[in-house]
Amino acid sequence: MQTKLTLQLDDKLIQQAKIYAKQHELSLSQVVADYFQRLSQETEQSVSAPITRSLIGILKSSDVDDNDYKKHLEDKYL
Secondary structure, X not given: OOOOOOOOOOHHHHHHHHHXXXXXXXXXXXXXXXXXXXXXXXXXXXXXXXXXXXXXXXXXXXXXXXXHHHHHXXXXXX
């Protein structure tokens, strides 16, 4: 379902957006929709950095648990 949306923007910004849309053979509505979709994707992806995501699950087969980590911290800082 599509719903109408009214935006109040600076005239110069609107003209720039129209030029961009025309250059890319898109409607202004499609440009705005694509932008909103990218925003939501970036938010989902920014939950953790790529390096962090690549490490998730790497120790599943390991015998390391929370107590091992606590012991490591005690040894290191106490």
